[in-house]
Amino acid sequence: MPSYDECCVLLPCSTLEDFPSDASEEDARSLLAAWTVLWHPKLISENEQIPTWYRADGPPDTTTGNRVIVVPRSSVSMLPDGFEQKCRDNDSIKWIDGANRNEMLGKLSDLLPQSFQPLQASHRTASVEDFFALGYAFLQVQVMTRRLRYTSNLDEIYFEKCVVSAANGFIQGDPEATVTSLHDAFDCLAQERDHYFTSDPHLIDLTLLSDSTLEKFFGSLPNSNETAPNGSDAPSPTSDREQEGVLPTPTNVLVDQPIAKSIQNLGSEKVTLLRNLIENQSLGWAGGGPSGDVSLSTETYTGAENQITQAFGETSDIVGIRPPVYARYSGSTPSDMTKVIASLGVAGMISVDFANGTGFSDEAKVVQKGGSVELHTLSAKPIDAASEIPFLAIGAKLGEAIDSGEIAVALMVHWPSLEGDTYRLLRTAASWSLVLGRCWTMEEFFRTGEQPYHHNSSINTAGRADLELTQRVERGEPDPLSRLARQTKQSIDQQNQAMLAAMLEIATGKKLPAGESVEDAERLSQLARAIGLVPSSDKSNMCILNPNACPIRTQIEILGDPHRDKQVYASSGSGKQSIVTVDVSAFGFSVIRNEAIGQSTGRTIGQRIRDVASGTGWFSSTKPIVVNDSLLNAFMEVAIDPESGGIKGVYSGSTRGNRFSLRLVSVGNAANVSKMKVKNKDGEKKPIMKADKIKTVTSRLDIGVIESTGSIVDGDGEKIAKFELTYTLRRGERMLSVAAKLDTRASFGDDPWRNYFALRCAVATDAVIPKLIVRDKIHKANSRRLVAPLGILLDESDRQTLIASSGMAYHRRVEDRFFDTLLCAKGESKQDFTIHYGFEVADPVSTARSVMADPLTMAVEPVDVDASRGWLIHASPKEVFVADMKTVTDNQGQLLAIVRLIQTRSRGCNAALQFCRGVAQAARLTRGSHLPTEELLRSFASEAGSNQLTIEKDRIKLAMAAHEVVDILVRFEGTP
Known part of the structure; x- marks a missing residue:
């Protein structure tokens, strides 16, 4: 006869379908312990049945029979009034509660007078833990079956027979009978689960x-x-x-x-x-x-x-x-x-x-x-x-995933x-059967x-990249903002140097000596000779070399007047010199030729007087770029606010009206906000920007510079920071340069996203879509905290504004129309910054990179017009970016180039890559460009005949998918 007629647990639910899937850690531990502790083989063997359960608000009748009742913590509040005391007063009731299984086992010590050692069968051991794991697996299968609205097909009579047989074998010290019956019991549960799901978790x-x-x-x-x-x-x-x-x-x-x-x-x-x-x-x-x-x-x-x-x-x-x-x-x-x-x-x-x-x-x-x-x-x-919380209903969650x-x-x-404890039970159950899943090594x-068949639909930007700034500030790292900007600039400088070396090697057809360290000036001189130019000390003919992937418009001074070649956008005189605005192709060069080739250099009196008639010299009626407090060129008008010193408006493009404004802002406790009286339209107190002086620094036909100085003040007029903003606009350019200097001793809060100084720009429409320039691609933003070291493209459907942040990577969207570029936060010591704002730029990615790298210039001997401009590499369309290039040589000494193309937009295109010399062979590299030379050449040999590339003399044509990165290995004609 059993000592107790029934072992039961009181659950805080109406049915197993409502079995808690979320609880506090303490409640979860107590609940799972209460269920599994009754699966001790001693209790099962004496009762000759498996444990059962009741609702906590509907417990069994305590007046009949002997019972072991286990009550988890979460069920206590649901018990009928006085029920616990009745049970404790009743000698036929064994009342068990506790915080965990060990505590409950301690209260069962009179029923479990001895410790039970594991039994060793022929192929495995069996222990009390295995019975606890069986009970846990039974619970999970029952919860999964009911929660997914399936009808149970478990043969409960046979299952109970197997469990009791295993318990009897364990108590009697029979390892083979115990293990065999446990296998049968676990197999019953696995068959029950397999009735609904053919795949295993x-x-x-x-x-x-x-x-x-x-x-x-x-x-x-x-x-x-x-x-x-x-x-x-x-x-x-x-x-x-x-x-x-x-x-x-x-x-x-x-x-x-x-x-x-x-x-x-x-x-x-x-x-x-x-x-x-x-x-x-x-x-x-x-x-x-x-x-x-x-x-x-x-x-x-x-x-x-x-x-x-x-x-x-x-x-x-x-x-x-x-x-x-x-x-x-x-x-x-x-x-x-x-x-x-x-x-x-x-x-x-x-x-x-x-x-x-x-x-x-x-x-x-x-x-x-x-x-x-x-x-x-x-x-x-x-x-x-x-x-313990995740294991309350892990079976149901895994079943739901399979079901979907x-x-x-x-x-x-x-x-x-x-x-x-329950984690260990799950692993134990997994060693007996696949009822709750199979354990794997990562590789297997x-x-x-x-194998999956669903594709990841997430965007390509990294999730919660904004946390990295917060962590830097928390660690107390110095210059958490500007240090990243310096690293970004160094990285781009290194890439440009590598590109310049590759351009030289392609032009000469020869590989530079390994390990050679050459200054840019010497490399430029070598490249000039390779393309037929002769360096000179006379600055009447100047060569501009562009190692960037986008065409640029820049300015250079020469002695005398420039020849009116196609690459010359405009020129104006300054004494004996001319300031020339010149266009240079991507990976190309332009030579500004002196009009008086072979004659004395320098602009004569007659030439200066003739400038008057053409509107480019003395007494000219042509307006300079600075007019009053505005900057004007062919593409935009920038109005400076005389009160704040910020940008009041920018007028550009085909759409009428103001499209852009700019000011310095202080956010959070970067300032003492306790006494502020200045409020915005919503009543929130904020610091304001107040200009002390606005002056014109430079006003010429080629460049205009306006400087505004002032302070950021609180509502009582107390200065919390001094500022100096310098606005620079050049002739023929779509980029406005804003150099900011801050002088502040304000204390910042620990959260850099809520406590900072920033340049805040505003666009005209609420429907603006910010797109991040990340890893040389343009991605839609999915957060108001934006991380993009090269900047942000603000897309307003009919116009686009580029924030080229020069490595200042952290931006924040405020409301709908405002965008902050963070300048100072806790730990930042740098107080001078330069941000560029572009309007309708053709190639945002390359343009954002180009503002961090100046073109290279050198004086050269006079050349013919046909040799005055050209390029070494050309990619099309504009959205295809040549990100990297390096060269290698094969065993015969032939020169090969590895070129990386990036489709910067989220659409496919037909791309073309053209060189200054003929292409003999080309192939896509499916494994990337970072492999050793030997592996690259083996890859080249195996893939050259199977890739989808078309070669037409010096041009390679290929199809590129959205945001695709393609590495191409090219063998040139005519190299030694």
Whole structure:
């Protein structure tokens, strides 16, 4: 006869369909413990039945029979009045409550007088934990069945018979009978689940590491030659242990670049142990990503590629094995870097930013596309394995994913040795059956697991890139804004230098000596000679070289008058010199020729007098660029506000009316706002900008400069910052330069997005669409906090305004029409900045880059008109950007160039790439341009005959998809 007639738990729900899926941590732990504790084999064996449950507000009759009643914390408030006291006063009732399973087991000690040791069967062990795991699996299957509105097909009589048989075998010390019956019980649950779902959920156990947890992690690892119990180290679904009835429950670890370096610092023994466990498949892994302080959102495309490949290479070198799956602990990885990551040879990638809790999507496993390359991506929302809350209804959530046609994945994440009780039960259940899913190593999950067919629809900008600024400020890093601007400029300067070297090599057909360090002036001189120009010391003929990917309009001074060639937009005199506005092609050159070729240089008195008649010299009636407090050229009129010192209005384009205004603003507690009386239309108190002086610095036909000085004041007129704004507009240009100097000792709050000084511009319409220039592409913004080091394109359907921020990466949309470019925040010491604003520029990406790099100039000997302008590389249409170029040579010494083209817009196009010399052969590089020369040439040989490129003498034609990045390897004709 059993000691108790029934073991039951009182649940805080009406049916299992209402079983709580969300609760506090304490309630979840108590609830799951209350359900599983009654599945102790001693209780089941004595009662000869499985536990049951009742509603907390409808408990069983306590006047008949002996019962064990377990009450979780969340059910106490639902009990009928006086019920608990009646049970405690009744000797036939065993009342159990507690915060966790161990506490409840302690209160059952009189019914469980002895400890029960695991039993060793022929192929596995059986312990009390296995019964708890069986009870948990039973709960999840029942909740899933009811929540998804299915009818249960579980043979409850047979299932109960198997459970009781397993419990009896365990109490009697019969390991074979116990294990056999447990297998049968788990198989019953698996068949019940299989009745509705033919695919299995996927369980991934991922351990995160930090410097402070490495010792604990290595202390918990088995020796590489040891085998963990229950097959937890088994590597794959086809292992011998699985065939014996023990399913593998492998664990995985995330090792990115900084963690790999930390492991290396612990000594070679730790590195060897990690490598051995990975090689014998006792441990799965992912990683290779850069550290969290590397922001891929603020890099150029090539810069982001270099960061990823360098970090991946360093991780591979330290561990001695290449990570099979790309991942990083902190920092997001934008989806447009898919091609780069795929070129590393990985099976897949994890898109989640674990440190900031971003990067996951509604679907757990998707196909991520980058141009013509596809890569499987794990984008499941991480589950905290140390918490009990996610495991309340994990079965139902996985079932819902399968029911909707998705791949069901539970990505269980935890720190070393920080694991919840129910997490361990789930892993235990997974070693018996696939009822709640299969555990995978990362590599096997991507290579042999269920393959996705849904594509990732997320945009290419990195999720929550704005958090990186907040983290920099929190860490107390100096110059969190301007330091990034300097890095951006340095990166573009390096790319321009590399481009200049490549232009020289293409022009000469020869590879420069390896490791040669040459100044730009010397390289320019070499390039000039290569294109038929002869350097000179006489500045009457000047050559302008443009290493940028977009045509530019710039100004240069020469001695004498310029010849009226096609590249000369306009000129005006200044003493013996002429100031010439000249057009230069992308990757091209223009020579300004002196009109008096072969004669004395310098503008004579007669020439200066003749300027009067043409309206370009003394006493000319042509207006200079500065008129009163306005700047005017052929493309715009900029009116300076005499009261604030900001821009009152810009009039440009075919649409009438003011389209743009600008002012300095102080946001948050960058100022003392306690006494402010100045209010905006909504009644909010704000500082105001007040000009003390506006003066014209320069007013000529070629350039106009207006300077305004003043202060930002609060409502009582107290100065919180002094400012100096310098507005510069040049002849024939669509870009307005605004140089700002701030003098402030204001204290800033800790949140840089709410406490800052900024340049705030306003556009005319509320329907403006901000588009970010990120990694040399134009993307729609999905947040009011905008991160774009090259700037923002404000699209108003009938007109466009470019904010070329020169590396000042952080912007904020305020209301609908206002956009702030952050200048100063906490920790920022730099107080002078230059921002450019462009109106209807033809090529926003290249233009935004060009403002950070001046063209190169040199004096040359006179040339004929046919040799006065040209280009070495030309790409079309304008939206196709030549981002990078480098050269290599093959074994025969032939010159080859690797050219990177980026479609900057989100639409496909037919592109063309033309060179100054003939093309013999060309091929797309599917694995990118960062490979060693030998691999590049092998790739070239294998892909040259299969790619979709058309070669016409010196031109290559190809089709490009939206935002596609294409690397082309080109072999030129006539090289040695």
